[in-house]
Amino acid sequence: MILGSISALLLLAAAWWSQRCHRKQRQAQRQLYDTAEHLRIVIDGLQSYAIFVLDTHGNVASWNSGAERLKGYTAAEILGQHFSRFYAQEDIDQGKPELQLRLAAQNGRFEAEQWRVRKDGTPFLATLVIAATRGPGGELSGYYEMSRDITERQDNEARYRGLLEAAPDAMVVVNQAGEIVLLNLQAEKQFGYHRDELLGQPITNLIPQGFAERLIADGTRSAADALAQQIGTGIELIGRRKDGSSFPIEMMLSPLEGADGILVTAAVRDITNRKRDEAHLIRTVGELKRSNAELEHFAYVASHDLQEPLRMVASFTELLAKRYKGRLDADADDFIGFVVDGVNRMHHLIRDLLAYSQAGGGGQELRNVSSQGALDASLSNLRVAIEESGASVTHDPLPTLRTNHTQLAQIFQNLIGNAIKYRSAEDPRVHISAVQSNASGWTFSVQDNGIGIEPLYFDRIFVLFQRLHKSDAFDGTGIGLAICKKTVERLGGRIWVDSQLGSGATFHFSLPEGFVA
Numbered sequence: 001m002i003l004g005s006i007s008a009l010l011l012l013a014a015a016w017w018s019q020r021c022h023r024k025q026r027q028a029q030r031q032l033y034d035t036a037e038h039l040r041i042v043i044d045g046l047q048s049y050a051i052f053v054l055d056t057h058g059n060v061a062s063w064n065s066g067a068e069r070l071k072g073y074t075a076a077e078i079l080g081q082h083f084s085r086f087y088a089q090e091d092i093d094q095g096k097p098e099l100q101l102r103l104a105a106q107n108g109r110f111e112a113e114q115w116r117v118r119k120d121g122t123p124f125l126a127t128l129v130i131a132a133t134r135g136p137g138g139e140l141s142g143y144y145e146m147s148r149d150i151t152e153r154q155d156n157e158a159r160y161r162g163l164l165e166a167a168p169d170a171m172v173v174v175n176q177a178g179e180i181v182l183l184n185l186q187a188e189k190q191f192g193y194h195r196d197e198l199l200g201q202p203i204t205n206l207i208p209q210g211f212a213e214r215l216i217a218d219g220t221r222s223a224a225d226a227l228a229q230q231i232g233t234g235i236e237l238i239g240r241r242k243d244g245s246s247f248p249i250e251m252m253l254s255p256l257e258g259a260d261g262i263l264v265t266a267a268v269r270d271i272t273n274r275k276r277d278e279a280h281l282i283r284t285v286g287e288l289k290r291s292n293a294e295l296e297h298f299a300y301v302a303s304h305d306l307q308e309p310l311r312m313v314a315s316f317t318e319l320l321a322k323r324y325k326g327r328l329d330a331d332a333d334d335f336i337g338f339v340v341d342g343v344n345r346m347h348h349l350i351r352d353l354l355a356y357s358q359a360g361g362g363g364q365e366l367r368n369v370s371s372q373g374a375l376d377a378s379l380s381n382l383r384v385a386i387e388e389s390g391a392s393v394t395h396d397p398l399p400t401l402r403t404n405h406t407q408l409a410q411i412f413q414n415l416i417g418n419a420i421k422y423r424s425a426e427d428p429r430v431h432i433s434a435v436q437s438n439a440s441g442w443t444f445s446v447q448d449n450g451i452g453i454e455p456l457y458f459d460r461i462f463v464l465f466q467r468l469h470k471s472d473a474f475d476g477t478g479i480g481l482a483i484c485k486k487t488v489e490r491l492g493g494r495i496w497v498d499s500q501l502g503s504g505a506t507f508h509f510s511l512p513e514g515f516v517a
Contacts, residue, residue, distance in 0.1 A: 053133075054143040058083050058101055061142065070126075070149055072119030083145065086116045088123065104130040105140055113150065125151045170268040173256075174203050181263065190270055192242035206268075207251075208240055239268065248275050314343040369405045371398040371444070375432060377405075378413035382420070389420050391428035398434050401442055403511055407487045412446070414480045415507050419448035424502075437510055441493075447506040453499040462495070484509070 050067035052060055059082055063075040071078075071086060084097035091097070091114070104110040109131040116126045128147035135141045164171045164184040170191070173182035180198050188195055191206055198205065239249040252267040321336045372395075379386070379393060386393065393416060412432070419430045429449045437443040453461065462485040484507075488495045492512045499505035 050145070050147045052083075052145055054083055054101075054145065056140055056142055058097060058143070070118075070124075070147070071116075077119075088115055088117055091115075100130055101143060104132045104143055108132055116147070124149050167267065170270075172203070172206065172266045172268060174264045174266065176262055178203050180205075187268065190241075190268065191239065197242075203266075206239055207237055208246075236271070239270070247272050310343060310346055314340070317343055367402065367405070368400055369403050369408060370400050371408060371434065371442075374405055374408040375412050377409040378416060381409075381413055382417055385417065385420050389423060389428055391420050391423075391430060393430045393432070395432035396434065398432070398444075399436070399442055401511060403491055407491060408511075411484050411487055411509060414484045415446040418480055419446065419450055419505075422448075422450045422505075424449060424451050424504075441510055441512045443508055443510045445506055445508050447504065449504045452501045452503045453497065453505050454501045455499070458497055458499075461497070 049064075050070040051064045052067050053062040055061050059080055060078050063073070063078055067078075068074055082097075084092055087097055096114075100110050100112070109129060111127075111129050113125065113127045115123045116128075117123055126147045127150050128145060130143055130145045132143055133141050161182070164173075164182065167184060167186065170187035170189075171182075171184045172180055172187050175181050180201055180203060183195060183198055187193075187198075191198075193205075235251045235253070237249050237251055238246050240246050248271050250269045250271045254265045254267070256263045256265055317336065317339045321333075321340055325333055325336070375395060375398065385391070416430055416432075420428050426449055431447045432444065433447075434442050434444045462481050485495050488509045488511070493510040495507065495509040497505055497507050
């Protein structure tokens with residue numbers, strides 16, 4: 001009985017252990033199934049990649065949705081078929097499918113970029129990996145392939161290379177390690193290298209140490225950060241040619257995010273000529289400034305020093321006229337009159353020449369100026385002329401702006417004085433207005449009802465000593481409008497006129513940096 005009881009217990013224990021082992025096996029199978037199903041779902045969800053399994057002969061054993069989208073075959077159409085149908089006929093004839101499987105079996109994997117063919121016969125460029133799979137004993141159990149369509153990327157790269165070659169400047173593309181990965185023909189010419197000598201080389205071959213770090217640092221930032229820090233602005237650096245010579249360059253940087261990380265495209269322009277021209281311009285401007293200063297000083301000294309002897313000539317000529325008028329013959333009286341008239345005109349000419357030499361001077365002391373106040377100052381100086389001519393001067397509300405009070409008053413005085421001088425048969429009427437021409441400037445207008453100006457003379461009237469009328473018709477030396485032009489331009493503006501002969505004239509002048517106080 002005891003043996004029978006033991007046997008029964010052993011049978012029960014064996015049954016319990018068997019059930020337990022079956023349960024663990026079922027759990028393990030369920031976990032394996034769940035894992036495989038999860039992996040299948042993940043692989044099937046990779047729409048950008050064709051992922052499928054091949055048996056040892058190269059026949060398709062599994063097919064994901066990415067492969068169906070990329071190659072055009074449904075799983076029912078392709079399962080069991082040889083994967084060589086994805087190859088071009090030329091590659092099949094050369095035995096490439098079988099060769100690539102052998103290489104994958106020998107080396108564990110095979111990688112390449114090559115043309116493949118879809119179900120409809122259209123070719124596409126793919127990047128692919130074929131990997132060998134092996135069983136527990138190391139025997140070959142099959143392969144899996146993962147491929148991706150890169151035709152669009154290839155087309156973009158071709159277009160990008162075409163744009164680089166068409167660019168008028170040297171173009172150099174640098175990766176995050178500071179290595180040159182692409183350049184155009186202009187870069188070869190500019191730096192004196194052949195393309196093969198620069199590809200893969202550090203950018204420091206072209207830009208000396210101390211400057212190249214800035215380019216490399218820009219390349220390691222994200223495109224958003226780089227653009228936020230105005231990476232597109234020009235950077236003036238020193239380039240170095242293959243022969244070791246240096247030359248000034250201007251470089252524009254543009255970040256580009258690609259499959260291989262961030263690349264930086266550098267547009268490099270040789271600015272040797274520009275630098276030489278800038279230096280020449282600086283020298284020329286300096287010489288012109290010195291020359292202008294000397295001419296202005298000469299004009300001032302000449303006009304100032306000539307006034308004293310001229311004043312003496314005028315004084316003695318007038319004395320002769322008073323003492324001997326009527327005591328000599330008529331011709332002598334005329335001759336004396338001619339001398340007096342000539343001396344007076346010379347005196348006015350020298351006085352105006354002195355005014356022109358001083359026009360716009362004074363160091364350009366700019367401050368907030370009431371143009372109404374400047375107009376009032378000019379009208380005060382013209383009070384006698386206004387009263388004698390019966391002139392009427394009106395104006396619109398005038399702004400306060402940042403300029404020079406004395407020079408603005410001088411402009412008003414000359415323009416209003418001209419309107420009174422060149423009046424028609426009617427009493428002179430002059431109107432001054434101002435409009436804001438842009439966010440930081442004003443345009444003033446001085447309108448009159450005078451004799452007007454023919455359009456063909458618009459440019460001539462602003463030239464020094466240019467007169468449209470004989471001296472016996474109107475007083476003057478032809479300097480007033482030249483003074484206005486010089487003064488307005490020194491204040492950063494310009495002056496022009498609208499007119500028709502017999503219909504009055506409107507002189508306009510603009511001044512920058514105006515603002516309402």
